[in-house]
Amino acid sequence: MSLLTVEGLEARHGLLHAVRGVDLALDEGETLALVGANGAGKTTLLRAIAGAHRAAAGRIRFAGADITTLPAHRRVKLGIALVPEGRRLFTGMTVEENLLVAAGRGRAGGGTLATVLEAFPQLRPKLKARAGDLSGGQQQAAAIARALMSNPRLLLLDEVSLGLSPVAVDQLYLSLQTLLAGGATIVLVEQDLGRALRVASRVVCLLEGRVTYAGAAGETTRERVMDAYFGLSGAPDATAGGR
Amino acid sequence: MIFLNQILQGLFLGAYYALIACSLSFLFGVMRIINLAHGSLAVLAAFLLFVLADRFGLSPWLGLIAVVPVMAALGWVLQVLVLERSLKGGLLVPLLSTFGLAIVVDNLLFEGFGADTRSLAPAIGDLAFASWTLSDDVTIGQLDVIILVAAITVLGGLQLFLARTRLGRTIRATAEEPEIVGLIGIDSRAVYALATAIALALAAIAGAFLGLRATFNPYSGGMQLLFAFEAVVIGGFGSLWGTLIGGIVLGIAQNLGAFITPHGFLIAGHGFFLAVLIARLYLAPLADRVRRRGRKVVAA
Amino acid sequence: MSGAGDLGGNDPRVERWTPRAALFVAAALAMLGVLAFGPALFSAGVTERLSELFIYVVLAVMWNVLAGYGGLVSVGQQAFFGLGAYVAIRLSAAGVSVYPALALAALVVGGLALPIGEVMLRLAGGEFAIGMWVVAELAHLLVNLDPLVQGETGTSLIALDAFGVAARRADTYWAALAAMTLLLALVFLMLRGRLGTALQAIRDDDVAAASIGVRVLATKRVVFVLAAAGAALAGALWLATAITFQPRAYFSVQWTAYMIFMTLVGGLGTFEGPVIGALLFFAVETAFGASGVWYLVGLGAAALGFALFAPRGVWGAFAARFSPRLLPLGYHVVTPRHGVLGGREDT
Numbered sequence: 001m002s003l004l005t006v007e008g009l010e011a012r013h014g015l016l017h018a019v020r021g022v023d024l025a026l027d028e029g030e031t032l033a034l035v036g037a038n039g040a041g042k043t044t045l046l047r048a049i050a051g052a053h054r055a056a057a058g059r060i061r062f063a064g065a066d067i068t069t070l071p072a073h074r075r076v077k078l079g080i081a082l083v084p085e086g087r088r089l090f091t092g093m094t095v096e097e098n099l100l101v102a103a104g105r106g107r108a109g110g111g112t113l114a115t116v117l118e119a120f121p122q123l124r125p126k127l128k129a130r131a132g133d134l135s136g137g138q139q140q141a142a143a144i145a146r147a148l149m150s151n152p153r154l155l156l157l158d159e160v161s162l163g164l165s166p167v168a169v170d171q172l173y174l175s176l177q178t179l180l181a182g183g184a185t186i187v188l189v190e191q192d193l194g195r196a197l198r199v200a201s202r203v204v205c206l207l208e209g210r211v212t213y214a215g216a217a218g219e220t221t222r223e224r225v226m227d228a229y230f231g232l233s234g235a236p237d238a239t240a241g242g243r
Numbered sequence: 244m245i246f247l248n249q250i251l252q253g254l255f256l257g258a259y260y261a262l263i264a265c266s267l268s269f270l271f272g273v274m275r276i277i278n279l280a281h282g283s284l285a286v287l288a289a290f291l292l293f294v295l296a297d298r299f300g301l302s303p304w305l306g307l308i309a310v311v312p313v314m315a316a317l318g319w320v321l322q323v324l325v326l327e328r329s330l331k332g333g334l335l336v337p338l339l340s341t342f343g344l345a346i347v348v349d350n351l352l353f354e355g356f357g358a359d360t361r362s363l364a365p366a367i368g369d370l371a372f373a374s375w376t377l378s379d380d381v382t383i384g385q386l387d388v389i390i391l392v393a394a395i396t397v398l399g400g401l402q403l404f405l406a407r408t409r410l411g412r413t414i415r416a417t418a419e420e421p422e423i424v425g426l427i428g429i430d431s432r433a434v435y436a437l438a439t440a441i442a443l444a445l446a447a448i449a450g451a452f453l454g455l456r457a458t459f460n461p462y463s464g465g466m467q468l469l470f471a472f473e474a475v476v477i478g479g480f481g482s483l484w485g486t487l488i489g490g491i492v493l494g495i496a497q498n499l500g501a502f503i504t505p506h507g508f509l510i511a512g513h514g515f516f517l518a519v520l521i522a523r524l525y526l527a528p529l530a531d532r533v534r535r536r537g538r539k540v541v542a543a
Numbered sequence: 544m545s546g547a548g549d550l551g552g553n554d555p556r557v558e559r560w561t562p563r564a565a566l567f568v569a570a571a572l573a574m575l576g577v578l579a580f581g582p583a584l585f586s587a588g589v590t591e592r593l594s595e596l597f598i599y600v601v602l603a604v605m606w607n608v609l610a611g612y613g614g615l616v617s618v619g620q621q622a623f624f625g626l627g628a629y630v631a632i633r634l635s636a637a638g639v640s641v642y643p644a645l646a647l648a649a650l651v652v653g654g655l656a657l658p659i660g661e662v663m664l665r666l667a668g669g670e671f672a673i674g675m676w677v678v679a680e681l682a683h684l685l686v687n688l689d690p691l692v693q694g695e696t697g698t699s700l701i702a703l704d705a706f707g708v709a710a711r712r713a714d715t716y717w718a719a720l721a722a723m724t725l726l727l728a729l730v731f732l733m734l735r736g737r738l739g740t741a742l743q744a745i746r747d748d749d750v751a752a753a754s755i756g757v758r759v760l761a762t763k764r765v766v767f768v769l770a771a772a773g774a775a776l777a778g779a780l781w782l783a784t785a786i787t788f789q790p791r792a793y794f795s796v797q798w799t800a801y802m803i804f805m806t807l808v809g810g811l812g813t814f815e816g817p818v819i820g821a822l823l824f825f826a827v828e829t830a831f832g833a834s835g836v837w838y839l840v841g842l843g844a845a846a847l848g849f850a851l852f853a854p855r856g857v858w859g860a861f862a863a864r865f866s867p868r869l870l871p872l873g874y875h876v877v878t879p880r881h882g883v884l885g886g887r888e889d890t
Contacts, residue, residue, distance in 0.1 A: 050426055072425030081426065088423045090416045101412040105428030150428055277669025279618065328851045338616045338672050339807060339850035346800050346843025354836045465796055469680060472673045480670075506688060513681040517662070520674070524665055 002061075003028045003185055004049070004154055009058035011041075011048045018044040020209035021058070028153070031186045033200035033217070035193060037229060041209040042189045043085055046156045049187070050082035051075045063153065079107040079153035083160060085189075087143040091132030095123055095142050098131050099149055106150020116145045119175055137168025141175065148179075155179070157188040161195070173199065193225060207231050248381045249498040255387035257474070257494030258394035259452050261487040263467055264474035265398055266445035268486050271475075273418045273438040276326060276337045280345040281471060283464030284443060287348055288314050288450030289363065290356060290461075296366035303363045307451055311444045318443030322436040330435075345464060352461035363454035371455070390452050394490075397448060398483050414438055473516040578720055582713035590716050594784055596825045597719035598777045599805065601726055603817035603824075605773030606802035608730055611812035612742040613766035614749070616668070618799050619675025620774045622682045625793035626652045627775025628782040629686045632700055636691060641702045642718055645779040653772030660767040664760060676796065683794035697789035700782055715783045722776050727818075729769070734814060738765065746812065797839075804842045807849045810856030819858050 004026040011019040019041045026032055034042045047053035049060060051072035060068045067075055072082075090098050099113055117124050120141045126134060131142060140160055147155060157176075161169040169192075176199065180186065190196040197203065203220050205213035205228040213220075213228030226232075267281050278284075288310055295306040325344060329337040364371035373385040405411035417424045417434040424431050453459055453467065470493065478489025493512055500511020582590050602624075610616045631648035635641055659678060666674050687694045703711055733739055741762045744752035753759045782788055801824065809820020831838045853860055 052422070052426060071430070073428045073430045076426065076428035084423060084426060088420055090419045092419055093412070093415060097412055098416075100409070101416045101429075102427035146427060271669070277673065279669075279672065325847070325851065332851070332854055334668050335610065335614065335616050335811075336850050336854060338618075338669055339803060340847050342618055342672075342800070342803060343843045343845075343847030343850060347840055347847065350836045350839040350843065354840065465676070466680075469673065469677055473677065476670065476674075506684065510681065510684045513677050513684070516677060517681070520666075521662055524662060 002026055003063060004187075005059075005061040006045075006049065007059045007061075009045070009048060009060065010056040011044050011053055012056050013044065018209055019048060022206075022209070022211055024204065024211075026154075026185065026187065028185055029183050030202060031180060031188070031200045033196035033203045034187060034189045034206060035191075035196055035203060035225060035229065036206035039208075040206040042206055043158055044209075045206070046082060046158050046187065046189060047084075050080055050156055052082065052084070073105070076106050076150050076152075079151070080156070081106065081147035081150050081152035081154070082156040083143050083147045083158060085158040085162070087139050089131040089139055089143055089146070091130065093131060094128055095131050095134065096127040098142055098146050102146045102149035106152060109151055111149045111151050116148050119148065119178055120145045122171065135168070136164050137171060140164060140168070140172055144172075144175070153185060155184055155186045157186060159189050159191065161190065161192060169195075193222060197222070197225075205229055245380045246502065249502045250495055251381065251383065252387075253495030253498035254491050255384070255391055255494070256498065257491030258387075258391040258487075259449070259456060260470050260474040260490030260493055261394045262390070262397060262452055262490075263446070263449035264471040264478075264486045264490055265401060265483060266442040266449065267468075267471045268475045268480065268483065269401065269445065270438060270442040271480065273414055274326065274330065274435055276330070276341070277472075278326075278442070279338060279341040279468065280348060280464075281341075281442075281446060282466065282468030283345040283348040283352075284314070284317075285446040285450035285453060285467055286459055286461070286464040287352060288447035289454035289459050290352055290361070291447075292363055292451055292454060293356075293361050296363060303366050303451055303455060307448065310451070311447045314447035315440040315444040318440035319436045321443065322439035326439060327432060327435065345468075349462055349464055356461060358460060360458045360460045361454070362458045363451065364456075367455060386456060390456060393448070393452065394487065397445065398487050401445070402483050410437070470512070473512065477516060477519050575720075575724055579717075581720070582709075582716050587709070587712060590712055591784065592825075592829070594712075594716045594719045594780075596821065597716075597723040598780050598784070599801070599821040599825055600723050600818055601719075601773055601777040601780070602798070602802045603805035603809065603821040604723075604726060604730060605770045605777070606799075607806045607809075607811060607813075607817040608733075608766055608773070609770035611806060611816070612734075612739075612746060613763050613770075614746050615664075615763065615767065616672045617675040617770075618672050618796065618803075619677070619679035620770070620802060621794050621796055621798040622675065622679035623652050623656065623771040623774035624778035624781070624798050625679070625686065625790065626655065626682055627778030628788055628793050629689075629692070629778075629790075630775070631779040631782055632698060632788055633689075633691070635700055635702045641700065641706075641783070642714060644702075645718060645776070645783060648779045649772045649776035652775030653768050656768045656771030657764075659771075660764050664763050664767060679794055679796070683790055686790050686794070692788070692790060695789065695791050697787060697792075699787045703783065703786055711783075715780070718783065719780050722780060726773050726776070731814065733769075738762065742766065800839075800842060800846070804846045806856075807846050807854075808856055810858030810860075810862070811854065813856070813858050813862065815862075816856050816858040820856065823857070 002025040004024070006022055006024040009019055009022045010017070022041075022045060024032075034045065036042050044053055048055050051067070051070055051074070055068055058068070059066060062075070062078055062080060065078065067078065067080075070078075090101065093101070096113070099116060103112070122138065123141055123145060126138060126142075131139065134142065144155075144157070144160065160172060164172070173195065176186075180199070188196070188200070190199075197217050197220060200217045203213070203215060203217050203225060204211055205225055207228065207230075212231065213225060215224070263282070263285055267278065270281075271277055291310045291313065292303045292306040295301040295309065296303055301309075321344075325340055326337065329340045367386075370386055374382045375385070376382045405415055413424075413429055414434055414437070416427075417429060417431050421431050424434070449467075453463070474490035474493050475486055476489070477492055478485030478487065493515065496515035497508045497512040500507030500509075500514075503511075577584075578593075581593060585593065606617075606620060609620070627648050630651045631644050634644040634647055634651075639647060663671055663674050663678065686692055692698055706714065734742075741752070741757045744755070744757050745759055745762060749759050778793060781793070805820035805824045806817045807820070808823055809818065810816025827838075827841075831841075849856060855863065
């Protein structure tokens with residue numbers, strides 16, 4: 001049985017119809033890369049799964065339970081964690097406080113400072129620093145570490161490499177690889193298509209709120225994704241969209 | 244040394260202002276709401292203590308044990324019924340709704356207690372006027388010292404609570420990123436309700452000292468709100484120790500004003516507040532620093 | 544993707560004056576014409592009450608200009624109300640004849656509001672709200688220092704004694720009616736002009752407004768001074784109806800409570816709302832009169848309830864449902880196919 005099932009999901013931003021009838025299914029241990037142009041609805045989709053954005057229609061099931069109307073903090077308890085776009089740390093607090101404030105609120109057997117720092121050793125010397133004073137890469141690491149404190153079964157990562165130096169991104173993905181080796185289930189939004197294809201086991205492309213491509217990463221070529229990205233492929237949804 | 248005595252009395256008065264101001268500042272720090280009913284709610288607590296003392300002979304000190312939880316519960320209700328809805332309504336609604344609430348509270352108190360001026364001082368016997376005489380002109384009231392100690396204890400306690408405890412961290416995180424805390428498992432509505440409960444519990448303590456050191460009537464709330472606000476602004480929004488300094492400076496300004504002319508007490512207080520505002524606006528670098536401090540929310 | 548094809552050959556029109564608006568404006572003007580003969584038509588009591596109603600309308604409309612259009616919630620407008628009455632007394636004592644002194648007082652207080660606004664308008668939201676209350680308290684205390692006022696004892700507009708009772712009643716009525724008409728017309732013209740557009744932009748988002756070149760502070764300054772002068776005129780007129788001036792009564796925060804009640808209940812940010820709010824307030828006051836405290840509890844509760852559950856007030860809710868468009872304010876796009884559109888387009 002799938003860990004996460006999304007059926008016919010719709011979400012709106014005021015008048016903007018950001019997500020239009022998206023279906024997804026994700027098994028435990030899979031890594032799904034969500035790709036698509038800016039404004040394709042990737043962030044809204046992640047936020048809807050995490051409960052930070054209300055679903056206008058459709059169903060979201062997680063580990064067998066219908067969570068469509070559950071508030072975000074209750075979904076954290078079930079094991080969903082979102083690392084939001086822009087990191088959104090508590091910049092006035094120390095790194096340690098950022099991590100501790102998230103402790104003990106998630107799934108039973110939640111992360112401790114020690115276990116999380118194992119995945120992100122670069123944070124160890126920065127524990128007492130104000131989160132706002134960290135570099136971009138360190139902030140991103142802290143944001144992921146904060147999400148891990150809830151011991152999630154499903155980790156949602158929104159644009160983790162945005163605005164970071166290539167070196168910082170490499171280091172970040174190295175840490176992610178360790179997580180993946182540990183069997184984590186991840187949905188990640190990533191602008192860098194090459195990187196997404198390397199990390200993910202499956203790729204889903206969104207265009208104007210609809211799925212225009214879905215396939216295993218191994219069978220996915222760059223060209224195939226680029227076509228779906230711009231709505232050029234023969235996928236039936238691509239031509240139907242755009243009202 | 245009458246002059247010195249005025250400054251000393253101003254300091255003690257300022258300690259009371261810091262007490263009434265800290266919960267206004269705290270709630271603003273957490274929810275970005277200025278509660279216009281703040282003064283009226285503190286006066287409500289004073290009336291509750293008055294009833295306990297007058298009808299049941301309960302000392303205000305013991306009365307607080309009952310009134311603080313009652314006010315905290317009222318804070319919870321206030322959040323659920325009024326503030327939560329106000330927050331969704333944009334910038335103006337919290338001001339309008341809490342102002343409406345202040346009018347309701349004031350006039351209900353008037354309906355229940357009439358226009359008479361009350362005090363809690365009779366309920367604490369000799370302590371109300373007991374003092375130590377340092378010289379011919381300088382005396383220190385024992386109650387004043389208690390208020391100063393209470394102010395430092397309350398402000399310090401709040402500070403420690405926010406800095407060191409898990410709940411304090413949760414409140415600070417929610418204050419900083421209310422839309423994000425849900426993603427790490429925090430129910431921001433519950434945090435807001437808790438913060439409002441704490442704010443009203445603190446307002447109850449301030450109300451007790453208002454009644455002990457002076458008199459109050461059903462319409463005293465507005466003026467207490469103004470004093471609290473002035474202390475907070477003078478001290479810099481969001482900084483708790485700044486609030487203590489702000490309260491003390493305000494108290495001293497008022498006492499020096501009274502020293503100059505009998506009408507000078509309030510004029511000097513309001514005038515000093517406006518002078519601080521103007522100085523901030525026209526001394527730009529200073530204004531910048533104050534704004535940065537204001538952003539840091541409740542942390543010192 | 545609704546494009547030009549949807550509309551075919553019929554271009555949409557933009558309209559402002561509709562036949563209904565023209566009819567309504569004509570009816571309103573006709574009513575004002577009838578009201579002008581008030582003192583001859585109504586009893587002494589009714590004339591006095593109507594004078595008070597006109598002052599309420601002024602208060603509500605002026606507070607609405609400040610909060611509804613400028614986004615500035617002040618709980619200290621009693622400062623200008625009290626100062627208006629006080630300056631009128633001072634001018635009259637200095638030999639200015641009484642009724643011109645009322646108008647002049649409004650202008651003087653409008654001038655005083657300039658430097659006050661200079662400081663207060665830089666405060667945000669709640670700070671502005673309470674800061675204005677501090678200004679009102681300070682104004683009250685300073686006025687008390689004037690030997691002419693004698694502290695809380697107060698004084699009265701002695702010059703009015705020179706008039707006969709009936710003449711005074713009629714003159715005050717006309718002054719109040721003229722003030723209300725003038726200010727309504729002024730606000731109306733303001734909303735139709737460039738300032739109205741700027742205000743709407745600021746109310747929606749003042750950072751965005753600034754970025755498209757709206758001079759936010761300058762626009763707020765105009766609104767602040769107008770609201771101050773209007774409240775001052777109301778205070779001066781109230782003095783003409785009451786004759787006595789006791790600072791405590793004029794500088795009471797209750798005046799602001801009335802303004803907030805009228806504006807909120809009628810409809811914040813609409814032209815018609817505060818007028819309807821003033822009529823409702825007047826009706827409630829007439830019905831429950833001086834039954835005192837519960838009446839005030841009711842006002843506060845109503846303000847609280849409307850702020851929370853019906854922030855657009857009676858008129859706002861009505862207009863949203865029926866879009867009556869009784870006044871030629873705003874522009875409405877008419878397309879032949881869909882009738883009148885609100886200008887929303889989902890693309």
